[in-house]
Amino acid sequence: MSVVGKNIPHDSAKGHVTGESLYIDDLPFARNELLVDYWGSPVAHGRIRSLNLEEAAKIPGVVALFTYRDLGGHNHFGPIIEDEMLLVEELCEYIGQPIVVIAAETRKAIAQAKKAIQVDMETLEPVFTIDDAIAKRQFIGTTRVIQRGDLDTAFQQADHVLDGTFINGGQDHFYLESQAVIAYPGEHQTLTVHSSTQNPSEVQREIANILGLQHHQVVCVTKRMGGAFGGKETQATHPAAMAALVALKTHRPARLVLNKDDDMRTTGKRHPFQNNYKVAFNRDGLILGLQVDFYSDGGAAADLSTSIMGRAMTHAENAYFIPNIKITGTVCKTNFPPNTAFRGFGGPQGIANIENIIEEIAATLQQDAYDIRRLNCYGLQERNMTPYGQVFQNNWLPTIFNQLAERADYKNRRAEVEAFNARSRTHLKGISMTPVKFGISFNTKFLNQGNALVNVYLDGTVQVSTGGTEMGQGLNTKIQQLVADEFHIPAESVIVMSTSTEKNNNTSATAASSGTDINGSAAVIAAQKIRERLIEFASRHFALKELGLIPSTGHIQFEAGQIYDSRNPDKKLTFAELVKLAYFDRVNLGERGFYTTPGVDFNWETGQGTPFLYFTTGCAVSEVLIDRFTGELKVLRTDILMDIGKPINPGIDRGQITGAFIQGMGWVTTEELKFSASGELLSHSPTTYKIPNIQDVPEIFNVDWVDNDGNHMNVRRSKAVGEPPLVLGLSVWAAVKHALGCVSGGQIPKLNLPATNEEILMRLTELAESRSVAPSPVTPPFAVCPNEPEN
Numbered sequence: 001m002s003v004v005g006k007n008i009p010h011d012s013a014k015g016h017v018t019g020e021s022l023y024i025d026d027l028p029f030a031r032n033e034l035l036v037d038y039w040g041s042p043v044a045h046g047r048i049r050s051l052n053l054e055e056a057a058k059i060p061g062v063v064a065l066f067t068y069r070d071l072g073g074h075n076h077f078g079p080i081i082e083d084e085m086l087l088v089e090e091l092c093e094y095i096g097q098p099i100v101v102i103a104a105e106t107r108k109a110i111a112q113a114k115k116a117i118q119v120d121m122e123t124l125e126p127v128f129t130i131d132d133a134i135a136k137r138q139f140i141g142t143t144r145v146i147q148r149g150d151l152d153t154a155f156q157q158a159d160h161v162l163d164g165t166f167i168n169g170g171q172d173h174f175y176l177e178s179q180a181v182i183a184y185p186g187e188h189q190t191l192t193v194h195s196s197t198q199n200p201s202e203v204q205r206e207i208a209n210i211l212g213l214q215h216h217q218v219v220c221v222t223k224r225m226g227g228a229f230g231g232k233e234t235q236a237t238h239p240a241a242m243a244a245l246v247a248l249k250t251h252r253p254a255r256l257v258l259n260k261d262d263d264m265r266t267t268g269k270r271h272p273f274q275n276n277y278k279v280a281f282n283r284d285g286l287i288l289g290l291q292v293d294f295y296s297d298g299g300a301a302a303d304l305s306t307s308i309m310g311r312a313m314t315h316a317e318n319a320y321f322i323p324n325i326k327i328t329g330t331v332c333k334t335n336f337p338p339n340t341a342f343r344g345f346g347g348p349q350g351i352a353n354i355e356n357i358i359e360e361i362a363a364t365l366q367q368d369a370y371d372i373r374r375l376n377c378y379g380l381q382e383r384n385m386t387p388y389g390q391v392f393q394n395n396w397l398p399t400i401f402n403q404l405a406e407r408a409d410y411k412n413r414r415a416e417v418e419a420f421n422a423r424s425r426t427h428l429k430g431i432s433m434t435p436v437k438f439g440i441s442f443n444t445k446f447l448n449q450g451n452a453l454v455n456v457y458l459d460g461t462v463q464v465s466t467g468g469t470e471m472g473q474g475l476n477t478k479i480q481q482l483v484a485d486e487f488h489i490p491a492e493s494v495i496v497m498s499t500s501t502e503k504n505n506n507t508s509a510t511a512a513s514s515g516t517d518i519n520g521s522a523a524v525i526a527a528q529k530i531r532e533r534l535i536e537f538a539s540r541h542f543a544l545k546e547l548g549l550i551p552s553t554g555h556i557q558f559e560a561g562q563i564y565d566s567r568n569p570d571k572k573l574t575f576a577e578l579v580k581l582a583y584f585d586r587v588n589l590g591e592r593g594f595y596t597t598p599g600v601d602f603n604w605e606t607g608q609g610t611p612f613l614y615f616t617t618g619c620a621v622s623e624v625l626i627d628r629f630t631g632e633l634k635v636l637r638t639d640i641l642m643d644i645g646k647p648i649n650p651g652i653d654r655g656q657i658t659g660a661f662i663q664g665m666g667w668v669t670t671e672e673l674k675f676s677a678s679g680e681l682l683s684h685s686p687t688t689y690k691i692p693n694i695q696d697v698p699e700i701f702n703v704d705w706v707d708n709d710g711n712h713m714n715v716r717r718s719k720a721v722g723e724p725p726l727v728l729g730l731s732v733w734a735a736v737k738h739a740l741g742c743v744s745g746g747q748i749p750k751l752n753l754p755a756t757n758e759e760i761l762m763r764l765t766e767l768a769e770s771r772s773v774a775p776s777p778v779t780p781p782f783a784v785c786p787n788e789p790e791n
């Protein structure tokens with residue numbers, strides 16, 4: 001009667017549709033409640049000479065205005081390096097950086113107050129590009145290195161050496177619920193804060209630090225988030241601290257809910273990367289050596305940038321064994337909002353780089369990129385050591401490559417695509433298969449821990465609380481299934497409760513795709529402890545002197561919601577009956593579980609270690625159609641095949657794969673962050689920032705996984721699934737690169753990421769112009785394909 005492995009509905013499935021699901025701004029207004037917002041820097045780089053709040057304070061409805069002076073010296077914070085200030089003291093480092101917290105009775109008063117704030121600023125020269133930051137040597141943290149082998153020899157002995165620079169852009173999280181928080185003041189300087197955060201413990205900690213409270217004076221509660229995607233791993237903390245400041249100072253409940261535009265303007269995004277690479281390979285396409293220098297745009301403060309760079313570096317080789325390799329990673333400081341975690345956490349940026357290189361090797365050798373990928377793929381027993389010294393075990397990639405090529409009829413379709421390109425005067429097609437190998441575990445050892453609380457009630461129902469937070473990914477449903485199975489009861493008998501620092505202390509962010517791995521494992525451990533006590537009690541209960549039965553825990557069976565002694569199977573108890581009897585016998589029916597991920601460690605001094613418990617892998621093939629005159633891109637078909645172990649809930653995992661792929665496709669195609677010359681985000685709403693919608697989903701879209709029963713490393717042989725499939729969006733980008741290669745006349749086609757319609761059109765035009773052929777029917781700026789045969 002296992003419920004693990006079943007497609008039970010997501011615990012919010014109905015509520016999301018009916019509107020019953022509660023988000024922060026659905027919480028009813030409390031008596032006396034204040035609205036909170038902030039006023040931020042008008043310039044990307046400048047120094048405040050004077051700030052005048054007198055007029056703003058006079059506006060009717062404005063209750064309080066706070067600056068850093070009200071924080072009593074507790075202004076500094078940051079998740080790794082404490083280089084952030086909640087409120088600017090003097091130096092402003094990005095547009096919108098909070099300077100004044102405004103608390104008011106109405107939104108109108110807030111809007112008027114913002115206009116009435118007077119500031120005199122000295123403007124300073126801003127840094128907006130990675131190149132400029134490198135020139136000025138503006139870095140965050142130090143440059144780190146992972147290396148092995150002998151690169152010099154590899155470059156000397158290779159048939160081919162190729163170098164270049166590859167740029168990939170940022171991405172807005174575009175969660176539907178913006179950053180949101182309500183803080184309620186309590187007695188004795190305590191606060192209860194409801195926050196849309198992936199990381200309630202960090203919100204608790206930072207509020208305490210900023211307000212000069214002790215941790216136990218602050219409780220942070222998270223019911224659910226309306227999406228997070230990494231954007232609420234650290235950056236929910238700032239609004240939470242502001243609302244908490246107002247609640248503490250005014251003794252009134254305080255609500256801060258950003259509107260979409262302000263959220264997009266002032267919060268950090270996926271890190272843009274600029275990478276210099278040099279690769280050595282032989283005439284078959286076997287890679288002998290790779291040097292890559294990653295530079296990321298960290299924005300104005302460290303946030304998680306160094307850790308994100310670390311993940312990019314440990315994903316620089318993706319699915320490929322590269323014997324000689326040197327990877328460096330440097331975070332640049334610029335005058336944009338601090339960039340932050342975003343689904344994949346640097347992994348996609350690291351992987352995009354090597355996938356671009358593979359396409360370029362294929363173009364150089366005029367070979368199928370699939371064959372280059374297959375040739376360089378990690379082996380099963382050999383060629384399986386990562387550059388950082390972790391052996392890649394249980395490698396399903398060769399199988400997945402082969403199976404997917406067959407299922408998607410890759411070779412025939414590629415031949416058709418190339419024939420089409422030789423024929424069509426108006427359109428181009430492209431096709432590519434790209435893999436992902438994503439390391440599972442936080443790449444910071446101590447974060448790999450979690451605790452859970454399981455309470456069994458007298459009617460046999462169960463409440464579970466963990467440090468994990470629900471953001472739509474289905475964590476609650478998976479934990480519900482795991483715990484139900486430990487007691488052999490139906491899923492409906494288990495509810496996963498709101499996350500609260502009052503129940504689960506010192507927890508990590510729900511991130512690194514390991515929410516279920518860590519919190520599900522902790523919940524299972526807690527449930528098992530209770531089950532053992534129930535078994536001990538049941539063995540005594542079922543022992544019958546007249547039958548000569550002495551208590552034997554080994555004979556107690558849980559089956560289909562009933563418990564019995566296998567020596568006397570006619571006498572059965574329901575779970576509820578057993579629980580009630582155990583209660584009267586004074587058996588403890590509540591328990592905590594604690595889990596730590598075994599064996600993970602990494603040393604940045606040596607660039608070596610075992611950062612990951614296991615890898616989630618997969619491949620996708622995408623076929624695209626491009627309009628040569630407009631650059632318009634359509635995805636005709638995508639086939640995905642992954643190894644996600646044994647899913648706890650196949651329907652939820654299918655949703656994760658589908659959603660992550662589409663989000664990845666958005667990153668590599670349409671989502672482009674445009675800034676003005678003064679550093680203001682221009683694409684700050686859905687009218688100017690294009691995320692994929694239903695029409696953008698591939699016309700044919702097949703999602704599947706292999707039957708892998710062997711992942712003994714993780715709870716119920718499942719695998720983490722939240723982030724890895726995002727990387728497969730790169731198959732769409734690689735297909736565009738393939739299409740360009742079909743008309744590049746043997747040149748390596750250059751393509752930045754995202755491959756927007758505009759970028760594609762520019763590249764087509766460039767290719768047409770660089771080939772001195774007779775003008776075609778349409779002259780540039782429209783793209784043309786030279787040398788096409790007459791139709």
Ligand code: MTE
Pocket residue numbers: 227228229230342343344471472473475510511512513514515516656659721722723
């Ligand atoms: N799925 C939904 N629906 N909403 C989200 O915000 N975040 C992603 C992924 N899937 C996200 C999501 C990210 S960035 C991570 S790290 C994981 O979910 C976190 O949850 P998990 O560890 O429980 O998979």
Ligand code: HPA
Pocket residue numbers: 233304307311341345441442443444447511512513
């Ligand atoms: N993923 C997400 N968040 C993190 C990680 C990671 O690998 N490491 C530290 N914080």
Ligand code: MOS
Pocket residue numbers: 198229230231233341342343344345510511512513723
């Ligand atoms: Mo996900 S970027 O680890 O929150």
